[in-house]
Amino acid sequence: xxxxxxxxxxxxxxxxxxxxxxxxxxxxxxxxxxxxxxxxxxxxxxxxxxxxxxxxxxxxxxxxxxxxxxxxxxxxxxxxxxxxxxxxxxxxxxxxxxxxxxxxxxxxxxxxxxxxxxxxxxxxxxxxxxxxxxxxxxxxxxxxxxxxxxxxxxxxxxxxxxxx
Amino acid sequence: xxxxxxxxxxxxxxxxxxxxxxxxxxxxxxxxxxxxxxxxxxxxxxxxxxxxxxxxxxxxxxxxxxxxxxxxxxxxxxxxxxxxxxxxxxxxxxxxxxxxxxxxxxxxxxxxxxxxxxxxxxxxxxxxxxxxxxxxxxxxxxxxxxxxxxxxxxxxxxxxxxxxxxxxxxxxx
Numbered sequence: 001x002x003x004x005x006x007x008x009x010x011x012x013x014x015x016x017x018x019x020x021x022x023x024x025x026x027x028x029x030x031x032x033x034x035x036x037x038x039x040x041x042x043x044x045x046x047x048x049x050x051x052x053x054x055x056x057x058x059x060x061x062x063x064x065x066x067x068x069x070x071x072x073x074x075x076x077x078x079x080x081x082x083x084x085x086x087x088x089x090x091x092x093x094x095x096x097x098x099x100x101x102x103x104x105x106x107x108x109x110x111x112x113x114x115x116x117x118x119x120x121x122x123x124x125x126x127x128x129x130x131x132x133x134x135x136x137x138x139x140x141x142x143x144x145x146x147x148x149x150x151x152x153x154x155x156x157x158x159x160x161x162x163x164x
Numbered sequence: 165x166x167x168x169x170x171x172x173x174x175x176x177x178x179x180x181x182x183x184x185x186x187x188x189x190x191x192x193x194x195x196x197x198x199x200x201x202x203x204x205x206x207x208x209x210x211x212x213x214x215x216x217x218x219x220x221x222x223x224x225x226x227x228x229x230x231x232x233x234x235x236x237x238x239x240x241x242x243x244x245x246x247x248x249x250x251x252x253x254x255x256x257x258x259x260x261x262x263x264x265x266x267x268x269x270x271x272x273x274x275x276x277x278x279x280x281x282x283x284x285x286x287x288x289x290x291x292x293x294x295x296x297x298x299x300x301x302x303x304x305x306x307x308x309x310x311x312x313x314x315x316x317x318x319x320x321x322x323x324x325x326x327x328x329x330x331x332x333x334x335x336x337x
Contacts, residue, residue, distance in 0.1 A: 005313040009241025013228050021224035025197065032197045032219065038205050038212035047201035047216055129202070 044126045044150040058135060059148050066120065066149040067161050075118035075145075078138075080130035081153070090153065091122065092162035099130045102137055110141065118145040125152040169298065176307045179233050179243075179299045182292060186230030186246060193223035207256055208265055225249065233299070236309025243300035250293045257286045 025031040033048040043061055060066050069075050070091070077094040079086045086096040097105055113119070119138060123130040135146045149156075157163055168174060193200040201219035204210060210218060225245060232242035259265075261282050306312055 006238075006240050006244060009238030009313060010244055013232055013238060013241055013245060014225065017224040017228035018221055020228065021221045024194065024224070025220045030196060030198070032201060032216050034216055034220070035213055036201055036205075036216040038215050045202070045205060047198035047219065049198045 040126045044129065044132065044148070046129055046132065058146060059150050060120065061150060063149065063151040063155045063159055063161075066122075066151070066156070067159070069118075069120060069147070070161070075120050075147075076113055077149075078119055078121045078134065079153070080121050080123040080134040081128075085124070085153075089157070089163050091156055092164045094122075097134065099133050099137070102134070106137075106141060113143075115142045116144055118147070119143055120147045120149050122149040122152045122156070125154050126150055128152060169302075170304060172304060172307045175299060175302045175304075178295050179236075179239060179306070182246060182295050182299065183230045183233030183242075185292065186226045186249075187234070190223040190226040190230065193219070194227065197223070207260060209256055209259060222249070236306060237311045239306055239309055239312060240300060243296055247293060247296040247300055250289055250296055254286060254289045254293065257282055257289065261286065 029050060031050055036045075036047040037043060038045050043059055060069070070077065077091045079090045079094045079096045080099055081090075081096075082098050082100070083096055086094075086098075090096070095109070097109060119135075121131040121134045121138070123134075131148045131150065131152065135148045138146050153163075197216075197219045200223065201216050204218050205212075205215050226249065229242045229245040229249070232238055233246065
């Protein structure tokens with residue numbers, strides 16, 4: 001009898017939890033898709049929140065295309081990693097703008113680059129989403145052409161493309 | 165020791181402590197499920213298809229069971245759920261410690277703190293499990309419970325003690 005009561009409690013509490021979880025996930029703006037994108041061969045891994053759906057089209061999935069953009073010398077490359085990582089090595093000519101220091105550095109950035117300047121963000125590859133968050137923040141600031149090079153610095157370096 | 169473990173004030177303190185701990189732990193996961201999903205993915209133990217579902221459901225199990233422990237709604241069941249979760253955490257962390265799997269997503273930009281070492285988390289979880297097992301096994305009437313399903317003679321702890329002392333007294337010559 002005692003065990004039955006305990007199991008009954010477990011089912012009731014779990015039931016409430018499961019119901020609440022799906023309900024809150026459905027209504028919350030921070031909610032995520034029921035199945036995320038966790039396959040690295042398909043692109044940058046992420047849970048797929050409601051807000052970032054739009055970024056699918058902004059991804060540069062091939063580092064060679066990133067290089068082609070780089071060669072045209074129109075876009076500015078932005079390093080979303082920490083300042084230390086940036087100092088250790090970055091794509092040639094890239095500007096450092098870590099997500100954690102965005103508020104501090106954005107004013108200077110806005111003065112330097114007009115909103116129609118094409119931007120390519122990158123971080124440490126497909127398991128890192130700083131470049132996505134940075135792209136989101138820059139778009140919110142009014143930048144019109146923001147792309148994300150999802151393979152990031154490691155692949156760029158591996159291909160032997162220009163670094164400094 | 166037994167006297168200490170049977171003390172309803174001790175039970176209440178421990179129950180509230182783990183209750184609050186789990187409610188607190190659930191907040192930032194609920195606020196940012198995508199970040200939690202990434203941590204789960206980082207463990208490398210779960211099939212890709214289940215990662216988001218775990219990230220959606222687990223924080224609410226923590227929240228519900230934690231709240232149930234604090235308010236005393238099915239406290240024994242809530243403790244069982246909490247213990248189940250803690251055992252899963254311990255297994256997941258141990259599995260990764262044993263195979264030396266470390267996940268560095270390179271997400272910690274700027275001044276973000278480095279994560280605590282896995283063995284420390286493991287140690288803490290074992291402590292929490294100990295407390296959870298104590299709350300689960302507590303045999304007497306619990307204080308401040310809205311819905312307690314176990315049947316007890318509803319007499320206070322001091323009355324129980326007095327009864328025990330009295331019965332012992334009767335046996336003395």
